[in-house]
Amino acid sequence: MNGLERFLNRATRGLPAGRRRLVREELRGNILERTAELQVTGLPREEALRRALQDFGAPAPLAAGLRRVHLWPRLGLLGGLCSVALAGTLLALPRQTARELPLVTYLPECRPSSTTSAALCTHAQDFWVGLGGLTARLEAQGATVETVQRTVPVPAGLESPLTSVSEEVLVVRWMEATGEAGRVEFPRTNRVLDIMIEQANRNGRPDFWPGPVLERGGERLLSSDILLSSVWSTLNQPLTVERPFDGPVLRLGRLRLELAQPGEGVSVLPMVEQRLGATLYGPTQLTIFAGAHLIPRPHESRGSVPSFAQHIDVQGVPGEVYAVLRPVAFRGVNGLGMDLATVDDQGQLPFRSAQPQVRFVRDLKALGASGAAKPAVALLRLGLAVRMGRDGLVAYTLEVP
Incomplete structure (x- = not known):
């Protein structure tokens, strides 16, 4: 019995027989999807599978959460599993001073599945940051951090007797070597979203779980x-993201915010994809799809279109980030499917294509309008670190191998 089967057996132990098969197959698909994503970054399959299993956490707590769900049907799988995982993680945290707190606390985010009543829980790209550790790191680099109260209106569509709420914001300021003042903000509360969560729960639709800001013993996450x-959205300096795939570092002007070390499973790819998609939309007016259904993604179903492995010699050095763009069509809308990949140790870019042979192009607008059957690909070189201007747009260079 291999490691995946052992994990599945332990994670679904104790479930009713009729539910165990469905949950087991859902988990299997999600783990294999994550494995495929890691393989594209250059990892061998065995190592990619090992890392994927690590991302999903220990099977025993997962099994306990799944069993709790079936004993607590009113809350449902999504709420029960997330609440069990959340409570277990928070209670396990040792009490520490602000400067001793780890910056990243791992908590799973659970999403409902479109194919079964099971939920997908993954640690791969979802994490929580302790504001005590965040403040300590910024102050250690000479920044000043101030808590500011602001009055925020409650949207009219919400079922609340309040017309406004008081929110707390961390305002961070520092001086650059050029004499320019740097500034960024982080919320300490989000009471408007709390009201939205309460309304969703009252209506039997837990759309958000467990919310954007948590508190434990005075520490905000x-x-x-x-x-x-x-x-x-609030930084008044250019933003540079180092190691976005694994162990990301945010460069806020001269400040350096290391979110995690490589190998800890922390990634900021969703943000990079979002900002790069917004960057590409301006000149192309095309819909940018995160992924082209060639590389399975955590929020997708298990199925993916047939694809072919590519290893292309590129100008970038090992570790450099590239965006791979292909023409796709979804529900009648032509656009560009986008995946991110890194150059491997041999100086090649590994990715997957819908055709065994591809040609490389520079015209993104024409590429997006060409139709999904065309064997064309565009490569955007983002560099060893992804750079975003003050407008939030990502810097890139079109490259034709």
């Missing part, structure tokens, strides 16, 4: 989505 969107 900020979700990775909110952290990253706050950085690119």
Whole structure:
């Protein structure tokens, strides 16, 4: 019995027989999807599978959460599994001072599955940041961090007697070597979203779980989505992202914010994809799809279109990030499917294509309108670090091997 089968047996132990098969197959598909993603970055299959299993965490807590779900049907699989994982992780954290707190706390994010009643929980690209550790790291580099109260209106469509709420924001300021003042903001609270969550729960639709800001013993934890969107939307300096695939480092002007070390499973690829998609939309007016259904992604179903492995000699050095763009069509909309990959140790870029042979082009707009059957690909060289201007647009160079 291989490692994957052992993991599946342990993770689904104790479930009713009728549910165990469905949950087991859902988990298997999600793990294999994550394995395929890691293989594209250059990892051998055995190592990619080992890393994928690590991303999903220990099977025993997962099994306990799944069993709790079936004993707590009112909450449902999504809420039960997330609440069990969340509570277990938070209670396991030792009490520490702000400067001793780790910056990243791992908590799974659970999404409902479109194919079964099971939920997908992955650690791969979802994490939480302790604001105590964040503040300590920024202050150690000479920044000042201030908590500011702001009044925010409650959207009219929400079922709330309140018309406004008071939100807390961390305002970070520092001086660059040029004498220019740097500034970025992070939320300490998000009461408007809390109201939205409460309304969704009342209506039987837990659309958000467990929310963007958590609190444990006075320590605030900020979700990775909110952290990253706050950085690119409020930073008045260019942003550079080093190691976006694994162990990312955010360069906020002269400040350096290391979110994790390589090998810890922390990634900021969703933010890079989002900002690169916005960058490409301007000149092309094309819909940019994250992924081209050639490389399975965590939020997709297990199925993917047939594809062919490519290893192309490129100008970039090992570790450089490239975006691979292919023409795709989804529900009648032509656009560009985008995957990110890194140059391997042999100086080649590994990716997958819908055809065994491809040609490389420079005209992105024509590429997107050419139809998914065309064997054409565009490569965007992003560099060893992804650079974003103050407008949030990503710098890239079109490359034709």
